[in-house]
Amino acid sequence: MSPVRLVILAILFYIGYRMLRGLGSSGSGQVEEEKKDRAGKEPGVQDVLVEDPVCHTLIPRHQAVRLRQQGKTWYFCSEDCCDRFIEGGETPRDDV
Structure with a gap:
């Protein structure tokens, strides 16, 4: 294999790794839900x-x-x- 192909494959593997890792961790929607659960109310709502x-x-x-x-x-x-x-x-x- 030529060195250019190795670099391209390495970049593709890295991108795939980052995408799979991102799917495994909590997404932004889940983070907001966790904040809501911890606070007992929606974020940004201070009081009634x-x-x-x-x-x-x-x-x-x-x-x-x-x-x-x-x-x-x-x-x-x-x-x-x-x-x-x-x-x-x-x-x-x-x-x-």
Whole structure:
């Protein structure tokens, strides 16, 4: 075999090796799925805004004060709003 053919064969084997190796490892779609699984949510989504039923302020859910009552979770912007809700001074409006 001539040296040119050996070089061409070597290049073709290298390209084939890289392609097979790329198929064996996780592709970009699988990487995104793994990130989603680890984080528990889609990448890029930081948090969801929730509305306080007393003062109607929008707050990130992870920063909200939570109250579990009658099987429903209520989110509040502060302890004061939560206390007002518990005392019955404010009622949530479902029509908003």
